[in-house]
Amino acid sequence: MWSVRRTTRLSQIPSFAIKSHVLRPLIRRHIRIPPQYLLDDYNPNYLMLTHEQLRDKIADAEKHLHNCNLCPHNCDVDRYQSTGYCALGAERVPVSTISPHFGEESCITGMNGSGSIFFASCNLRCVFCQNYEISHVRHAGEMLTAEEIGEWMFKLQDMGQCHNINFVTPEHVVPIVVKAIVKARELGLRIPIVYNTSSFDSMESLRLMDGLVDIYLADFKLWLPDSAKRLLKSERYPEAARRALKAMQNQVGVLKFTGDGLAKRGVLIRHLIMPNYLDESRQILKYIANDVDRDSYVNIMSQYFPSGHVDRKSTRGSGIRYEELNRHVTEEEVDDIMTEARRVGLWRFDRAEEYAGYA
Numbered sequence: 001m002w003s004v005r006r007t008t009r010l011s012q013i014p015s016f017a018i019k020s021h022v023l024r025p026l027i028r029r030h031i032r033i034p035p036q037y038l039l040d041d042y043n044p045n046y047l048m049l050t051h052e053q054l055r056d057k058i059a060d061a062e063k064h065l066h067n068c069n070l071c072p073h074n075c076d077v078d079r080y081q082s083t084g085y086c087a088l089g090a091e092r093v094p095v096s097t098i099s100p101h102f103g104e105e106s107c108i109t110g111m112n113g114s115g116s117i118f119f120a121s122c123n124l125r126c127v128f129c130q131n132y133e134i135s136h137v138r139h140a141g142e143m144l145t146a147e148e149i150g151e152w153m154f155k156l157q158d159m160g161q162c163h164n165i166n167f168v169t170p171e172h173v174v175p176i177v178v179k180a181i182v183k184a185r186e187l188g189l190r191i192p193i194v195y196n197t198s199s200f201d202s203m204e205s206l207r208l209m210d211g212l213v214d215i216y217l218a219d220f221k222l223w224l225p226d227s228a229k230r231l232l233k234s235e236r237y238p239e240a241a242r243r244a245l246k247a248m249q250n251q252v253g254v255l256k257f258t259g260d261g262l263a264k265r266g267v268l269i270r271h272l273i274m275p276n277y278l279d280e281s282r283q284i285l286k287y288i289a290n291d292v293d294r295d296s297y298v299n300i301m302s303q304y305f306p307s308g309h310v311d312r313k314s315t316r317g318s319g320i321r322y323e324e325l326n327r328h329v330t331e332e333e334v335d336d337i338m339t340e341a342r343r344v345g346l347w348r349f350d351r352a353e354e355y356a357g358y359a
Contacts, residue, residue: 042264061175094120096141115156125233150183166194199241216248223280255297276324289344299350
C-alpha cells in the first residue's frame with residue numbers, strides 16, 4: 001500500500017491513493033435546521049455494537065458469500081468458487097478511488113470532504129451512467145481485501161480529516177464492507193458510515209448493514225419496470241428500490257444533523273430528473289411523501305447530461321438508441337418537478353446553494 005503524507009504534492013500521489021484536501025473550498029456556515037432534526041451529539045452506530053454482535057455480523061456475511069443473495073439478482077453462487085452478475089469473488093473487490101470527495105451534498109462533504117471509497121463492477125448497467133468507465137468495468141481500480149480497505153478508512157479519518165466514510169456503489173460487496181468496518185473500528189475509526197447506493201439492495205444485504213450504517217445516501221432512479229429494464233437493465237429495480245427505501249427508513253429514520261450542519265444519521269434520498277421521464281419522477285416523489293416519510297430529506301438533482309451509452313448509435317440502424325435521453329433537462333422541467341415535490345408534501349430539500357450553507 002502507498003504511504004501518503006500531508007506534505008506530498010498532488011502530482012506525486014498515485015491516482016488511486018488518498019488525495020490531499022489542501023484545495024478544499026471555503027464554505028460559509030449559515031445553518032437552517034429545524035430543531036427537531038438537530039442532534040446534541042452523535043456516536044456512530046458501529047461503536048454501539050458489542051464484540052459479539054460484530055462477530056455475528058462477520059459470520060452472517062460469510063454465509064451470504066457462500067450462497068450469494070446480496071442484491072436482487074439473487075445469483076445464488078458460492079463466491080469462493082464462482083462468480084455471478086457482478087463477476088466478483090469473495091476475498092478481493094475492485095476499488096477505483098479512495099479520496100476525500102467534495103462532490104456530495106454539502107451536509108455530507110462539509111469542509112474537509114467525505115472519505116469516499118468507490119467500488120467498481122456495479123450491479124446495475126444504467127445506460128446513462130455518469131461514472132461509466134468506473135462502475136461498469138470490473139478491473140477499474142485495485143483489488144483490495146477487507147483488511148486493506150479498513151486501513152484506508154482509518155487513513156481517511158486520521159490523515160484526510162474526512163467527516164465520514166462514504167462507500168459508493170457497495171451493494172454487491174456488502175460482506176467486504178462489513179469486515180472493513182470491523183477492521184477500521186479496531187484501528188480507531190470514530191466517524192459516521194455513509195452507504196451510497198442505487199437502492200438496488202436486497203433485504204438480506206440491508207439486514208447485514210443494520211447497526212453499521214449511519215447515513216443511507218440512496219438513489220431512486222425510475223418507477224416503471226419497463227423503463228428500468230430498458231435503461232438500468234433490470235426490471236426488478238423499482239420494486240427493489242421501494243422495499244430498500246422503507247428498510248433504510250426503518251433503520252435510521254429521517255436525516256438529522258449536529259450543530260455544525262453535518263449530517264450524522266438518517267436517509268438522504270436522491271432523484272435525478274431525466275428528460276422525457278418526468279411522469280416517473282412524479283410517481284417517485286409521491287411514493288416518498290406517502291410511503292416513506294413526508295419529512296424525508298430529498299435532493300432533486302438537475303445535472304443530468306448524456307453519457308455512457310446514451311449518445312451511441314443503435315446497432316440495428318443509423319439512429320441514436322436512447323434518443324429520448326440525448327439532451328439536458330430544461331429549467332422548466334426542473335421547476336415542474338420541484339413544484340410537484342412541494343405539492344405532494346415534501347419540504348426538506350437539499351438546496352444549500354441558496355444560502356451557502358450545509359443543510
